[in-house]
Amino acid sequence: MILDQTLLPDQEKWLTIENTEQLIKVVQNLSVRGAPLLGLAGIYGLFYTAKLAKDYSHFLILAKEIRNARPTAINLSKMIDQELLKCVNTNNLDTLQEIFLSDAFALEKNLEKESLKISQHGLPVLETNDCVLTHCNTGSLATIGLGTALGVIKFAYSQGKNISVFFTETRPLLQGARLTSYELMQVNIPSTMIIDDAVGFFMQQKKVNKVIVGADRIAANGDTANKIGTYTIAVLAHENSIPFYIAAPTSTIDLATKTGNEISIEFRDPTELNPFIKKCQINSINPAFDVTPEKYITGFITEKGILKPPFS
């Protein structure tokens, strides 16, 4: 069952996913989202696919469709590839079902532990009276457990650090306004929403003194793909001498991707932008991610500690 994130915070509606097609649909329309959570959803998807496929070759076709449902976040394709390696030993779909289900349970536990470790390693980054900016949603809704960037923030606050938060609205799909707001209010951290375009203003005014965001794919050299607008925030942080951290599990690091230039960026339907587009036939382009060069990133807060590239 998946909490439909497109309806939050208005409605808390759970969707029951029972086949590959349904899974791909909720992945593509962002009912389920967040790099770590997509990896987990993928393995559950393999379980249903193994259960319902006509035969092994049909299973492989469908598995590939899940793998490619969204291109930028590494976790989905990486987890599927990792699971498909198990098919080297058996192509019996009943056996594979059991493997996938047990691996999904294990991953879920592991993600929760990782999340806590990321938060613990991030604790020294935040100091009392810090005002930390975050972008998009990287909390419990995007992961299992506390989250990545938002996890670090929530954990530091729960440990008594008197911090406050600025978060962006996150156009076009408002993951900040809808999801991060929802999570921050549940834990009562003093927080303020701003439009994405106001990030520079509040940095200039010295209202923000740290940035922590998540990641969808980290190249071996440290270049990082994340929600569109992250590169902008990183450049502004650099210009204003504000530390800029990525918080992500090391599974988001893709050693096969040497630099950010190799990361494939997902372009989404321009009608996401706003209702005027259809009416006016405005031409528009809607990239969902951008790549922040490593030089703008102060450090990577992971379950293994705060790391610096190159990764190996």
Added chain:
Amino acid sequence: MILDQTLLPDQEKWLTIENTEQLIKVVQNLSVRGAPLLGLAGIYGLFYTAKLAKDYSHFLILAKEIRNARPTAINLSKMIDQELLKCVNTNNLDTLQEIFLSDAFALEKNLEKESLKISQHGLPVLETNDCVLTHCNTGSLATIGLGTALGVIKFAYSQGKNISVFFTETRPLLQGARLTSYELMQVNIPSTMIIDDAVGFFMQQKKVNKVIVGADRIAANGDTANKIGTYTIAVLAHENSIPFYIAAPTSTIDLATKTGNEISIEFRDPTELNPFIKKCQINSINPAFDVTPEKYITGFITEKGILKPPFS
């Protein structure tokens, strides 16, 4: 009569303004907007105020209310101050009415000429195959005539320069998505809308090679207040070695304001941000402008040529 810009492009509705209160309302809710146009609206407002005020001292109270209806754009307060100087010679409201009406007509003609001159001086800035980014709306809807930044773009295209345009959606009130799109489509310039957060991405990808935006107030040292997000665009342009121009009449330069630090920034109602705010009681802040330091600005395209500060 004022074209209600809050309803565009859905509806072309004209509002008849007949007293001071109505004028202040349409200025504050942005039915009429754009620094040069606000100056003109202010003088027409003085005419009605002189006509309807009980006496001279009542007139002065109302005139001050118009002057302070919006704090950041200089043109409104500057034009009102300039007209109020005429009261040195007479405080006869009938005489003042005639003066204000005649000055409004004169300003209207002058703004149209200035607009064309700005466009002509901006012509050498744009070259064939340029892709120029603009922000907010600075065209005919914000001025009289062609516009400022958008005027330069439209004029260059009309002169046969094969350019294309990227324009931002411009959160929160979507002046790009609603107004700039509307103007660009009327003249058929190849143009693409992007979210504000995607500016960095397209600069990084070398899809944008020039930036021209307008201004609400230019300090004597060249620091420039303009629509929130302008500072962000300027920093990104600087980082990507892209020329960044301000296009504005010299009346937008405020010699009494020494640097950007002295510019008062208007904070607008946070409910402009989005409908979730009320529901979730998200705390939010909504600055309408930011200040771009002079060091990021390649040049100021004015009716007197392309200038560089300090101004005198």
